[in-house]
Amino acid sequence: MGFTYNLSELTLIEATPEQVIITNRNTYVEWGAPHLTLDEYISRERILSSLPFTSKNFTVWILVPRSTPETTTNILSSCETFIRPALVQSSQKQYCYSIASVFTPPEHRKNGYASYMMEMLGKKLKENFQGVGFSFLYSDIGPKFYSRLGWKVFGHxxxxxxxxxxxxxxxxxxxxxxxxxxxxxxxxxxxxxxxxxxxxxxxxxxxxxxxxxxxxxxxxxxxxxxxxxxxxxxxxxxxxxxxxxxxxxxxxxxxxxxxxxxxxxxxxxxxxxxxxxxxxxxxxxxxxxxxxxxxxxxxxxxxxxxxxxxxxxxxxxxxxxxRTKSLPSLAWYHHDKGLNENEDDVEWILNENYAWC
Structure with missing residues (x-):
C-alpha cells in the first residue's frame, strides 16, 4: 500500500506527455492484457491519440498531490475526456464530453481517490467549459458508483x-x-x-x-x-x-x-x-x-x-x-435559464455503440 493522502491535499490537472506515458503503463493491466503485450498496448494508444478524433479533442486528467503536480510516481487516479459535437433539442449545436478510462492503480484503491477525481472533473466540465451541454461515460462497475456522482444510467x-x-x-x-x-x-x-x-x-x-x-x-x-x-x-x-x-x-x-x-x-x-x-x-x-x-x-x-x-x-x-457492462451514463450541464436541469427530462437519442470510447 502507498502513502494515503487527505483529499484536500490533491488536485486534478491535465497530464504532461511524460505523465500520459505513465498512465498508459498503469492502465495496461486493465485494458491491454492479456490480448496485447505492454509494448503493443503503448503503441496502440499512441496511434489512437494521433487520429483526428483525439489529436485536438483529447485530454488525460490525473489526480496528484497539490505539492508535487509534476510527479510521475504518485499519480493516484486518472481518466480521459474527448470533446465531441452534439445536438440538443431544436437542433442546437453544442459540444459534449465523453469520459473514458477511469482508473486507480491497485496500490491506491479504497481511499476515495476515483470518487474525488470524478467529482472534481464534473465541476470542471460544468463550470469551466462554455457551450458544453452534457458529459457521458460507460460504466463497467454497475450503475451506483457514477450515479451518485452525477452520471445517470440510461437505456442499456x-x-x-x-x-x-x-x-x-x-x-x-x-x-x-x-x-x-x-x-x-x-x-x-x-x-x-x-x-x-x-x-x-x-x-x-x-x-x-x-x-x-x-x-x-x-x-x-x-x-x-x-x-x-x-x-x-x-x-x-x-x-x-x-x-x-x-x-x-x-x-x-x-x-x-x-x-x-x-x-x-x-x-x-x-x-x-x-x-x-x-x-x-x-x-x-x-x-x-x-x-x-x-x-x-x-x-x-x-x-x-x-x-x-x-x-x-x-x-x-x-x-x-x-447489458451489465458498458452502461451508458449521462450528466446534464445545460446552463440556459428557464430550462429544467433534471436528467429525468432528458432523452438520450441514438444511444448506440458508435458513441462508446
Whole structure:
C-alpha cells in the first residue's frame, strides 16, 4: 500500500506527455492484457491519440498531490475526456464530453481517490467549459458508483444474434441494391446521416432530446482499434465496415456501420438506420455474413429502435438482453435559464455503440 493522502491535499490537472506515458503503463493491466503485450498496448494508444478524433479533442486528467503536480510516481487516479459535437433539442449545436478510462492503480484503491477525481472533473466540465451541454461515460462497475456522482444510467439494452447455426447460403446471392462500405464510403455516409439527424432531433419528443453526433472521426477511431488488433495478431485486416441498401434509384433506405471485436469474436453494429423491418432484416443478414468471415459467434446491436425489429424472422437467433457492462451514463450541464436541469427530462437519442470510447 502507498502513502494515503487527505483529499484536500490533491488536485486534478491535465497530464504532461511524460505523465500520459505513465498512465498508459498503469492502465495496461486493465485494458491491454492479456490480448496485447505492454509494448503493443503503448503503441496502440499512441496511434489512437494521433487520429483526428483525439489529436485536438483529447485530454488525460490525473489526480496528484497539490505539492508535487509534476510527479510521475504518485499519480493516484486518472481518466480521459474527448470533446465531441452534439445536438440538443431544436437542433442546437453544442459540444459534449465523453469520459473514458477511469482508473486507480491497485496500490491506491479504497481511499476515495476515483470518487474525488470524478467529482472534481464534473465541476470542471460544468463550470469551466462554455457551450458544453452534457458529459457521458460507460460504466463497467454497475450503475451506483457514477450515479451518485452525477452520471445517470440510461437505456442499456442489446440484441445479441448468435450466428453459429445460421444458414448463410441465401445471403451471398442476395446482392441487389446492396453496397459494401469501405472507409471512404463511410465518410460520405456519416455526413448524410448527421444531416438527417439535425432535421429529426426533437420531433414528437416530450423530453429534452440530446444526441452525440455520429461523425466519421469517431468511427475511424473505432476502426483503427480493430485494425491494430488484427495486425498484431497476424489476422486479415478488415476493409469493409458496413453495408447500405438502396431502392434501385440510388436512394438510401437503410445502412449499418460496424466494427470487429477480435478479442470477444463479436461483430458490433455501431450505427443502424432503416426504413422498415424488411430493410432491417436485410441489414442484419449482411452483418451476419461478414461476422462469419472471421468465424465470429455473435452480432450485437445496442439500444436499437425496437419498432424495426418486430418481424420475428429478424430476431431469429437473437435475444434482447440488458447489458451489465458498458452502461451508458449521462450528466446534464445545460446552463440556459428557464430550462429544467433534471436528467429525468432528458432523452438520450441514438444511444448506440458508435458513441462508446
Amino acid at each position: 439494452k442489446e440484441i445479441q444474434f448468435n450466428i453459429e447455426n445460421t444458414n448463410l447460403n441465401d445471403i451471398t446471392s442476395d446482392t441487389a441494391n446492396t453496397i459494401s462500405l469501405s472507409c471512404k464510403e463511410v465518410v460520405q455516409l456519416t455526413k448524410y446521416d448527421c444531416s438527417l439527424i439535425e432535421n429529426e432531433i426533437g420531433i414528437n419528443s416530450a423530453k429534452y432530446g440530446v444526441v452525440v453526433l455520429p461523425t466519421f472521426e469517431c468511427f475511424e477511431w473505432l476502426f483503427a482499434r480493430s485494425n491494430f488488433y488484427a495486425k498484431v495478431k497476424d489476422l486479415r485486416e478488415p476493409n469493409i465496415w458496413g453495408v447500405k441498401l438502396t431502392n434501385g434509384e440510388d436512394q438510401i433506405i437503410g445502412f449499418v456501420i460496424w466494427t470487429y471485436n477480435f478479442q470477444e469474436e463479436i461483430l458490433q453494429i455501431l450505427r443502424i438506420r432503416s426504413l422498415n423491418t424488411n430493410v432491417t432484416k436485410s441489414l442484419i443478414k449482411r452483418a451476419k455474413l461478414y461476422a462469419s468471415h472471421y468465424n465470429f459467434k455473435k452480432v450485437t446491436v445496442w439500444n436499437p429502435d425496437l419498432k424495426l425489429f418486430t418481424d420475428p424472422s429478424i430476431i431469429e437467433g437473437g435475444e434482447l438482453v440488458e
